[in-house]
Amino acid sequence: MNTLTLNPGRLTALGRSELTLLVRNRAALTLAFLMPVLMVFVLRSSLSGVEGAQAVGEATLTGGIGMVLILVVYMNLVSAYVARREELVLKRLRTGEANDLEILAGTALPATALALGQIAVLAVAGAVALDVRMPRNPLLLVAAVLAGIVMLAGMSAVTSSFTRNVETAGITTLPLFLVTALGSGLFMPIDSLPDLAASLCELLPLSGVMTLVRAGWSGGVEGGDLLGAGLGALAWIVITVFAVQRWFRWEPRR
Known part of the structure; x- marks a missing residue:
């Protein structure tokens, strides 16, 4: 991968172009807008046995944030990177002034903006609808969401390298989706699992x-756990980042 600098003008132009393509893709828009909402209802039902309305509401909202990150950023971007690669868009962009990071980040901009908007609406409207207090540490919550976006955008680029076409993106993204949904504390707290599994x-x-x-929204996480989670x-x-530099494909698979 070439130089890792970002030019705001080129980045904005690439993001605007990708946004136009996203708006034309009804399937991607449907996934981005409807699936997170549906999954929040699923989370609400699965957590109905938790004692206390506050606990249920907070668990629902934090789980919903996780689902937005997975569905809107990761799954949507895998399809985007694969489609642009197979259409030779990435190859053509690489011959111009934009560097590798600008191309990847520009492609991710619309999904990132959409995810941030949905999370903001979820945090405000969801807290009101579920009668849940607002986040105790908004800065930590924002930092966690941004870290998740960066990580999942990179993972989507890596996953696209092993995805032959857009039609198979639903298959190649399924393992991380299932592992995250079941094991990263979206549907149930990790500490409720047996020690080894946790x-x-x-x-x-x-x-x-x-x-x-969860720490940014509810608090109650010790400093050592926060440090471990951050690291x-x-x-x-x-x-x-290393995997993207090593394995990302810029040209169609043959």
């Missing part, structure tokens, strides 16, 4: 981010 689940890519999200998220971001 220790393994804490090593999953989005587990650290979700710990920070875990940072480690996965570093691993993801």
